[in-house]
Amino acid sequence: MIENVLEATGLSALSFYGFGPLLLKGTWMTLQLSLLSLVVSVVLGLVGASAKLSPLRVLRLPAQLYTTLIRGVPDLVLMLLIFYSLQTWLTELTKYIGWDYVEIDPFAAGVITLGFIYGAYFTETFRGALLAVPKGQAEAAIAYGLGRSQRFFLISFPLMMRFALPGIGNNWLVLLKATALVSIIGLADLVKAAQDAGKSTFQLFFFLVLAGLVYLFITTVSNCILRRLSRKYSAGSREALQ
Template sequence: MHDFLTSGLQGFGPLLAQGTWMTVKLALLSLALSLALGLIGASAKLSRNKLLRIPATLYTTLIRSVPDLVLILLIFYSMQIWLNDLTEALGWDYVEIDPFSAGVLTLGFIYGAYFTENFRGAILSVPAGQLEAATAYGLSRAQRFRLVLFPQLMRFALPGLGNNWLVLLKSTALVSIIGLADLVKAAQNAGKTTNDVLFFLCLAGLVYLVITTLSNRLLKHLERRYNTGIKELVR
């Protein structure tokens, strides 16, 4: 394996491995942030309080209407400008946002809007009578969410969540434009150095294919788990 990484990939195997690990870390942390924002956003959109519902609606509407690339550039540079203004006002030293942190925050913020709609639809699909029954049994709000609502909403939300996860994973390639040394950036650097750009980009695409294939297997496992006890409809 070591010989292949050093000779078969013209010495760029370790660089591609580091880029792959960077991409996986970026995707997973962005997913965690997206899921958290999605649950918060869905709860806000379903709230009777307009102070919560209106901002959440604006958030999902605006984010889903603007291309991801534009949002990445806009959020990255605006965050840096706001941070510069804040440090200058407080008399602090200059602080530069690193590309990895910026990528996680940006992708998490963008896809949190999509996950918000996934969770909102899933929550609405859970029969209200079951939550009322849980309340009648004396379950607390946290217990109702953990024991009754969450297992059922995941059954309805998983197909959409899985699709958005795959889109998020591919969108990590866009973060290379702000300087992150991810898989795509590593493949580009290797290709330019060796004058074999097509080979290294195809290799990067193959790595993405492997990751998405493993992701699909995991998603299928989760779907079977959350559908335990549910009779599948036979058409």
């Protein structure tokens, strides 16, 4: 199939494989960035959801402001603002302390930026999932003498995941595609690698289609994993409804 595509685009296998290492490196960069950003997003999402459900107003208001601001501003604008703001703040801090100039690593900046942005979406996903957990489950756990952490990890978290997985899957797929924005801060992700290869060979269309197929493959594998997780966390629920 690949050979047919190569012949249709007029690009030989030799020239394609010549850019193979560049494309593989870009794909690996995209995967690392996506997975690490997902971890940051999930952590922020759990913290944000807990804050929004807290009875304390001092916790609810910042969490509400966070989700409202992030979801209301385009990702590209947020990425530029956060990346350059971090660099500016770091420069001012080092100047105040008297240290030498420190430049933020673009990869670390990309992970923090994407994690911070999509943490707002995960906050709403987890908040809705936690609200969907029957209160009687927590009350029963308290009656059995389980502590707060035990109630969360043994009762609330597994039940919450049953309701949160559809939203988690959607957020993950959007996050994966959003990694294409990191090229603006100097990272050589899959899209940047495809652009460079296409411009070098005057076959930009071919390499962009190839990049799209790689994204499609990753999302297909992700959907398979998400279906497995959904079956795992839904075990017993179908039988209970019958």
